[in-house]
Amino acid sequence: MRISLRRDHPVPLYLQIKAAIREKILSGELPPYYRLPPDRHLAGDLGVNRSTVVNAYRELKAEGLVESHVGRGTTVCAMEYAEDEAWRHSIMPLHWERYLRLGEGERGREITRFFRSVRQEREVIDFSTCYVPEFFENPRLHAYMGTSFFSEMRQEYYAHPCVEGLRSLREAVSEYQKSRGIHAGYDEILITSGSQQAIDMMAKTFVGPGDMVVVEDPTYVIARQTFAAQGARILGIPVEGEGMRLDILEGVLKRYAPKLIYTVPTFHNPTGSCMSRGSRRRLLDLAYRYQVPVLEDDPFYDLRFEGDPVLPLKAMDHMEHVIYVSSLAKSVAPGLRIGWICAPHAIMDRLIHAKKISDLATSGVVQKMMDLLLRGGVYRELLEHMRSKLRIRRDLLVQCLQDSGSDLLELTPPQGGFDLWCSFSGEVHATKLLHRVAEKGVLFTPGEYFTLENRMLSCARFSFSGPREEDIPKGVGILLQALRRYSRDCAFHPRKEREETRPIV
Ligand SMILES: Cc1ncc(COP(=O)(O)O)c(C=O)c1O
Secondary structure, eight states, X not given: OOOOOOTTSSSOHHHHHHHHHHHHHHTTSSOTTOBOOOHHHHHHHHTSOHHHHHHHHHHXXXXXXXXXXXXXEEEEOOOSSOSSSGGGGGOOOOOGXXXXXXXXXXXXXXXXXXXXXXXXXXXXXXXXXXXXXXXXXXXXXXXXXXXXXXXXXXXXXXXXXOTTOOHHHHHHHHHHHGGGTOOOXXXXXXXXXXXXXXXXXXXXXXXXXTOEEEEEESOOHHHHHHHHHTTOEEEEEEEETTEEOHHHHHHHHHHSOOSEEEEOOSSOTTTOOOOOHHHHHHHHHHHHHTTOOEEEEOTTGGGBOSSOOOOOHHHHOSSSOEEEEEESTTTTXXXXXXXXXXXXXXXXXXXXXXXXXXXXXXXXXXHHHHHHHHHTSHHXXXXXXXXXXXXXXXXXXXXXXXXXXXXXXXXXXXXXXXXXXXXXXXXOOHHHHHHHHHTTTEEOEEGGGGSSSSOOTTEEEEEOSSSOGGGHHHHHHHHHHXXXXXXHHXXXXXXXXXXXXXXXX
């Protein structure tokens, strides 16, 4: 067998022999059942030790390319596939299930489909979307973008930007974050395609199969699914009043060694709750004590329209335990897909690598647009407008619900963000109620969708960002009418007492 070896090469001789034989097998030069020369002979021919050839054959065996039998020596393995053209007559459709990776069954797919079909069928008053559509109607934005955007656009923004993001935007974010009490240099900031990509990069960098990740329960579902997609075991900490139950968190940290705590402390999605300063300190202490990194997801910080701001965990963290993720998706527009991650130097290289293999970089054109918005002060003006809109809508929604429905539901008005969380009284099942009101053109998101184990069946999230002011009273009217009727039906058909279960022994 002709094999040429390079003795001056850093690759060991046994691997060179293995690679040469492997190539001959795969190219068909050595057919199935071909008998390789006995190791002693090949070693003699090549002028190497016998153990070098033995090791090369062992590697080939490990790859399933050859097999050895006493008396028959080492032969090339047979292939599964016929060499003739017979396969052409029996081509089968791909059986996809065989190829798909095992993963979390995608909960939520049903409700997404349901929303889509309702929206296609009729005009809806939509309390399920998280987005202020009027952002785009703002004349100030149009005027600014018309003058500055195109004159600032240079060829370089259309080329591949650096993976970390445009330096000017990273500097602008670094400067902007100071208003949130976060003092981090531009080199601790990485621009991402929305905060969702930042969460995904974190999951891919930190979480592997079987690792534990702590999340609030309920939580932003797609973050939970992102960790689950890496094979994580998810531990949910109940959210009550002003954030996650820290006593339960401590119990979890004591017993398990989670890889990450994921939290949305400011205007939590879906409950709208905001963790107090004291609780944030306590959460940080727990992270320090039990040595767990915290992923703080903060897309709503700029959308406070009432009360005093509470600084992010990142601003209070003096031990570099917090990785901070934020975005302009909620405060400007989700379609722009611009977010960022602010992380300690120690993990920056790993995150940059995760970003590179995910999408190389975020669009340079959109980054420049955001850079102009942040620097020119227009962002702050847009925010003012956005906050006042949100406040008006929140007030209207809360007032309409309380005026006519205080006997049917409980709510705590949030001081910012998009979300109002409601608990219905009695036996009301929010998903069933959704089906009733959807027929009449109103959508909201049932609470169970956000929970780990389909809990909170009689809770719901109402996002007040989407519907226009004139539609809110009408939407609430439809909702309350359906809710009243549903509550009456529940009272007529009280839930059957569950029969006792006796084990069969
Ligand atoms: C809490 C939270 N984090 C992250 C995201 C994703 O935001 P982005 O559009 O910036 O990817 C959302 C979107 O709804 C969210 O609610």
